[in-house]
Each structure stands twice: as structure tokens, then as C-alpha cells.
Amino acid sequence: MKDFPIRVEILNRFKTAKYQKEVLKKLALGQVDIVIGTHRMLSKDVEFKDIGLLIIDEEHRFGVKAKEKIKQYKANIDVLTMTATPIPRTMHMSIVGIRDMSVIYEPPQNRKPVQTYVLEYDTEVIREAIIKEIERDGQVFYIFNNIENIQKKADDISKLVPEANVTYAHGRMTGREIEDIMQDFIDKKTNVLVCTTILESGIDIPNANTIIVENADRMGLAQLYQIRGRVGRSDRQAYAYITYKRDKMLSEVADKRLKAIKEFTEFGSGFKIAMRDLEIRGAGSLLGEIQSGHLEQVGYDTYCNLLDEVVKEMKGIEIEPDIDLLIDLNVTRYIPDEYIEDSSQKIEIYQNIALCKNEKDIEKVVDEIIDRFGNMPGELENLLYIARIKYLAKPFYITKITSKGTSVVFTFEQSKFTVDVIKLVEKYKNQIKFQPGVKPMITLKIGTTNERQILNDVTNFLKDLKV
Numbered sequence: 001m002k003d004f005p006i007r008v009e010i011l012n013r014f015k016t017a018k019y020q021k022e023v024l025k026k027l028a029l030g031q032v033d034i035v036i037g038t039h040r041m042l043s044k045d046v047e048f049k050d051i052g053l054l055i056i057d058e059e060h061r062f063g064v065k066a067k068e069k070i071k072q073y074k075a076n077i078d079v080l081t082m083t084a085t086p087i088p089r090t091m092h093m094s095i096v097g098i099r100d101m102s103v104i105y106e107p108p109q110n111r112k113p114v115q116t117y118v119l120e121y122d123t124e125v126i127r128e129a130i131i132k133e134i135e136r137d138g139q140v141f142y143i144f145n146n147i148e149n150i151q152k153k154a155d156d157i158s159k160l161v162p163e164a165n166v167t168y169a170h171g172r173m174t175g176r177e178i179e180d181i182m183q184d185f186i187d188k189k190t191n192v193l194v195c196t197t198i199l200e201s202g203i204d205i206p207n208a209n210t211i212i213v214e215n216a217d218r219m220g221l222a223q224l225y226q227i228r229g230r231v232g233r234s235d236r237q238a239y240a241y242i243t244y245k246r247d248k249m250l251s252e253v254a255d256k257r258l259k260a261i262k263e264f265t266e267f268g269s270g271f272k273i274a275m276r277d278l279e280i281r282g283a284g285s286l287l288g289e290i291q292s293g294h295l296e297q298v299g300y301d302t303y304c305n306l307l308d309e310v311v312k313e314m315k316g317i318e319i320e321p322d323i324d325l326l327i328d329l330n331v332t333r334y335i336p337d338e339y340i341e342d343s344s345q346k347i348e349i350y351q352n353i354a355l356c357k358n359e360k361d362i363e364k365v366v367d368e369i370i371d372r373f374g375n376m377p378g379e380l381e382n383l384l385y386i387a388r389i390k391y392l393a394k395p396f397y398i399t400k401i402t403s404k405g406t407s408v409v410f411t412f413e414q415s416k417f418t419v420d421v422i423k424l425v426e427k428y429k430n431q432i433k434f435q436p437g438v439k440p441m442i443t444l445k446i447g448t449t450n451e452r453q454i455l456n457d458v459t460n461f462l463k464d465l466k467v
Contacts, residue, residue, distance in 0.1 A: 006033045006034060007026075007031065007032050007033045007034070008032070008033065008034045008035070008036065009023045009026060009027075009032045009034075009035050009036075010023075010035075010036050010037065011023050011024075011027075011035055011036070011037035011038070011040050011041055011046075012037055012038040012040050013038065013040050020040075023035070024045060024046060024047070027046065027047065027048055027049070028047045028048075028049060029049060030049035030050055039066065042066055042069055051077060052077065052078065053077070053078050053079075053080070054077055054078070054079045054080070055079075055080045055081075055082065056079070056080070056081040056082065057082050057083075058082070058083055110235035111232065111233075111234075111235070112232060112235070112236070112237050112238070113232070114228055114229075114231055114232040114238045114239065114240050115237065115238070115239050115240070116228065116239075116240045116242065116261065116262055117239070117240070117241050117242065117262075118216075118242045118243075118258045118259075118261065118262040119241070119242075119243055120243065120244060120245070120246040120247070120248075121214060121243040121244065121245055121246055122243075122246070123160060125241065126160065126212055126241070126243075127160050127161055129210055129212060129239065129241055130157070130160075130161045130164055130192060130210070130212075131161060131163070132210070132239075133191075133209065133210040133239075134161075134163060134164060134191055134192075136236075137207075138191075138207055138208065138209050138210065138236070139185065139188070139190075139191045139192070139193070139205065139207050139208040139209075139210075140164075140191065140192045140193070140208065140210045140211070140212065141193055141195070141199060141208055141210070141211040141212070141230055141231065142157060142192060142193065142194040142195070142211075142212045142214070143195065143196070143197065143199065143211065143212065143213040143214060143227055144194055144195070144196065144214050144215075145196045145197050145214075145215065145218070145219070146196075147170045147171070147172055147196060150168050150170055150194060150195075150196065151168060153168070153194055153214075154166050154167065154168040154194040157192060157194060161192070164191055164192045165189065165190040165191050165192065166190065166192040166193075166194060167181055167184065167185065167190040167192070167193055167194070168181075168193070168194040168195060169181045169182070169193065169194075169195045169196075169198065170195060170196045170198065171196060171198050178198075181193075182203075185205065185208075186205060188207065193208075197219070197223065197227065199227065199230055200223060200226045200227055200230075203230050204233055205230075205233070206233045206234035206236075207234070208230065208231055208233075209231050209232060209234065209236045209237070209238040209239065210231060210238065210239045210240075210241075211227065211228060211230060211231045211238075211239075211240050211241070212240075212241045212243065213227060213228075213240070213241065213242050213243060214243055215243075215244060215245065216242040216243060216244055216258065216261075217244040217245075217248070217250050217251075217254040217257070217258060218254075219257075220257070221257045221260055221261065224242065224257065224261045225261060228240045228242075228261070242258060242261055242262070244258070252344075256344070263372065324399065325390055325393055325394070325398060325399060325400070325401070326399065326400045326401070326402070327386055327389060327390065327400075327401045327402075328400075328401070328402040328403060329386070329401065329402070329403045329408065329454055329455070329458070330403040330449060330451070330454065331382050331385075331386070331451045331454060331455060332378075332379050332382060332451060333379055333380075333382040333383040333385075333386055334379050334380075334383065335349060335350065335379070335380050335383070336377050336379055336380070339373060339376075339377050339380065340373055349365075349369060352365050352368070353365055353383060353384060353387050354387070356387045356388075356390075356391065357391055358391060359388070362384060362387060362388055365384070366384065378451075378452075382451060382452075382455060385455040385459065386455075388459060389401065389455070389458055389459060389462065392459065392462035392463065393410075393462055396412065396416075396418070396419060396462075396465050397412055397413040397416035397417070398410055398411065398412055398413075399411050399412065399413055399439070401458065403454070404443070406445065406446055406447050406448060406449060407443050407444060407445045407446060408443070408444045408446060408454065408457070408458055408461075409441055409442070409443050409444075410441065410442045410443075410444065410461075411439050411440075411441050412439065412440045412441070412442075413439075414437075414438055414439060414440055417440045419440075419442070419465055421434050421442070424442070424464065424465075427464065428444070428461075430445075431444065431445045432444050432445070433445075444457065444458070444461055
């Protein structure tokens with residue numbers, strides 16, 4: 001353990017050439033313990049004597065080329081990436097086991113979720129939002145991502161709310177200009193800051209608790225989540241107004257983004273936002289530089305399954321071939337239109353249910369459905385029962401579960417049939433009938449057409465197969 005101070009240096013393009021040269025020399029000689037820098041560290045003139053740990057903050061701002069170039073400094077370098085919203089490619093690599101992932105759900109003490117509104121642009125709503133924040137001695141961020149017209153927008157806000165002290169900032173300003181503007185805002189000399197998306201990360205002003213985003217449909221989902229995260233950084237209730245042009249016909253992707261940012265407002269939503277981004281934009285290329293997009297050749301689900309098998313093979317895990325299971329029970333199971341009207345949301349829920357592989361997955365889906373849509377109707381509960389029956393039947397190589405009058409017939413794959421029929425007969429007696437052959441079958445007498453009873457009896461029978 002070192003008994004002297006850790007040597008820290010900063011490397012970015014805003015430093016003088018002389019300072020940068022001195023830092024580069026120290027890095028090459030190993031005279032620096034920690035270097036904190038921007039993309040400047042990716043330049044060809046940067047050499048490290050012995051780098052052991054790389055930490056990438058705000059990972060979504062780095063492209064694949066950038067991250068791979070840093071990793072080339074040392075073949076066995078440990079890499080820790082941090083972000084509130086992982087890009088689809090990184091999220092997918094974590095899900096399939098190529099990268100490890102940890103999620104922090106607990107917020108800082110006394111923080112409150114940001115109250116989010118997604119709406120058509122309305123000057124009266126904007127005026128009321130700004131006045132409401134100013135009246136409680138707070139400050140407002142106004143995101144307007146158009147440098148050419150940003151000054152005019154600031155003037156319009158001043159006219160709309162004469163009592164506000166409005167200023168503006170954008171990326172074409174010098175570092176000194178932006179610093180002065182931000183310092184005045186921190187010192188409360190101004191209370192409305194109109195700016196571009198330079199505000200997206202790295203800003204922590206607890207007194208600013210209202211943010212207004214104009215033309216939000218032009219922004220990415222992760223970008224909107226990052227922008228919203230600039231408010232609500234104190235124990236005060238924060239508000240986010242995500243707006244788009246009045247009467248504008250939104251594209252399907254933009255509509256999904258705005259619905260997602262409105263839906264996921266609780267703490268720890270970054271992971272859910274990233275998952276939704278993955279669904280909307282696709283996983284990208286595992287070996288290439290594309291960080292989003294679907295694999296149209298094989299389809300996304302097939303690609304995920306193939307990749308999962310390869311990862312398991314590399315880990316030495318035996319891969320069991322999937323057996324198609326047909327479930328044809330006299331049970332009504334679907335998602336009613338009056339419960340979920342939006343067809344895309346309905347398809348999403350069907351997909352989530354189909355992907356359930358254990359009870360934990362079922363519980364997650366149930367929690368999500370109730371949280372988003374309220375108490376479930378009986379038809380949807382039946383659908384979840386069917387999902388449970390599927391994963392319970394899989395270990396026993398059951399190929400078919402069908403209703404036959406008031407009985408249910410279980411058909412097995414002969415080569416994999418390992419059920420202890422004697423124990424079943426001891427428990428169920430004349431309630432079951434075993435039929436050996438090319439396709440062994442067990443018939444379970446239920447004696448009722450009650451849907452919930454059928455599902456309960458089938459579920460309990462499958463659990464008894466484990467005995």
C-alpha cells in the first residue's frame with residue numbers, strides 16, 4: 001500500500017499545449033496514478049506505461065471504435081463502464097452473459113421521482129410551469145436544440161414570462177463564456193437557462209427543478225432520460241415537460257420513445273429505459289461498430305437464441321434442445337382490448353409472457369403489468385398460468401397437453417420418459433391412466449370444466465412429477 005498521496009492528472013483539449021505535453025510525458029514514464037480525461041486520451045500521441053483499470057463514465061457518449069481503441073492499451077485490462085442508460089449493444093452483451101452487469105436501484109436520500117408530462121407544445125402550459133418554479137424560488141432548464149434560433153427563443157421566453165431572468169448557452173460558445181453563464185445561473189442571477197443538449201450530463205444544480213424540452217420527438221430515448229435527470233437532484237419535487245409540435249404526426253419510433261419516457265419515472269428506471277431502447281432500436285452488431293439496429297437476416301429473437309447457445313458452449317454448459325410444447329386446454333386466455341387498447345403494447349406483453357422461463361420471470365411480468373395497466377382480468381391471469389405450465393412441463397419432455405372432455409392428456413417424448421408412474425398411481429389412484437407406447441401418455445381426470453380448476457390441477461400435477 002502506498003504511503004504517499006495518489007498522483008492525479010487531468011487531460012483534455014482545453015488545457016494548454018505545454019500542460020498537455022507535460023502530462024503525456026508523465027504518463028509515458030508511469031509517473032501518474034490516475035488520469036482523468038476526455039476523448040483526448042484516445043489521440044495517437046497518448047501512451048501509457050502500465051494501465052490496469054479503465055473506467056468509462058457516461059458510456060453512451062463513446063462509440064465502439066473509441067472503447068475498443070482504449071482496450072488496446074493492454075490486452076488484459078479491466079474495464080468498468082458506468083451510465084444511467086446503456087446503449088442497446090452494451091445492454092444486450094450484458095443480458096446474454098458476455099459482460100457482467102450491476103444495477104443500482106436505490107436513490108440518494110430524500111430524492112423524489114421527477115413528475116413527467118408528455119404533451120403538445122402549449123405556450124400557456126410553458127408559462128405556468130416557469131412561473132410556478134420561479135414563485136418557489138427555483139430555476140428552470142429549457143432545452144432548445146437549435147443554435148441558430150436559440151437567442152430568439154430566449155427572447156420569446158422573456159416576453160412570455162417578463163418576471164423571469166433568461167439567459168442562453170450552446171456548444172459554439174467558448175469555454176469561458178459557458179462557464180460564466182453557468183456560474184451566473186448557479187449564483188441565481190438568472191433563473192431560466194435556455195440551452196442545447198450540452199446540458200445532457202455532468203450538470204448538478206439542486207435548485208433547478210423544472211425542465212422543459214422542446215421538439216422532444218427528435219431526441220433519443222436515452223438522451224431524454226439523461227436530460228430529465230438534470231432536475232430532481234434535491235429533496236424538492238421536480239417537473240419535466242416533454243413537448244412536441246402541436247398537430248404533428250409522430251413516427252412510430254418517436255411515439256414509442258415518448259411513451260417510454262412518460263411511463264418510466266421511478267428511480268432505477270435507467271435499466272428499464274435501456275431495455276425499451278433495446279426493443280425499439282435493436283441490439284446492433286456484436287463484432288462490428290454498429291451500436292443499434294436489428295439483424296434482419298435471421299431476426300432478433302433467433303439471433304439472441306443463437307448467441308445464448310454460443311456463450312453457453314464457451315462456458316462448457318450443456319445445451320438441451322428445445323422441445324415444441326402444444327398446450328390446448330379448454331381455457332380462455334388472451335389480453336382483452338378494454339384492458340390494453342394499444343396493439344403494440346399488447347404484443348409486447350404477449351412477448352414478455354412467452355419469454356418467461358421460471359417463477360421469478362412470471363412475477364416480474366405480473367408486477368410490470370399491474371404497475372402499467374392495473375389489476376389483471378381473468379383471461380390474462382389464465383395466460384400467465386399457461387406460461388407457468390410451459391416451464392413446469394419442459395424438464396419432463398412433455399410434447400402436448402390437451403383437454404379431452406373433463407380430463408387432460410399429457411403426451412411425452414418416449415426417449416426421454418423418466419416419470420415414476422408407480423408413485424403417481426399411489427397418489428392419484430384411479431384419477432390417472434397411463435398409456436405406454438411410441439408416445440407415452442398420462443390422462444388426468446379433473447371432473448370439471450371450471451377454467452381455474454383445470455389450470456390449478458394441471459399445475460399441481462406437473463409439480464408432483466418432480467417427486
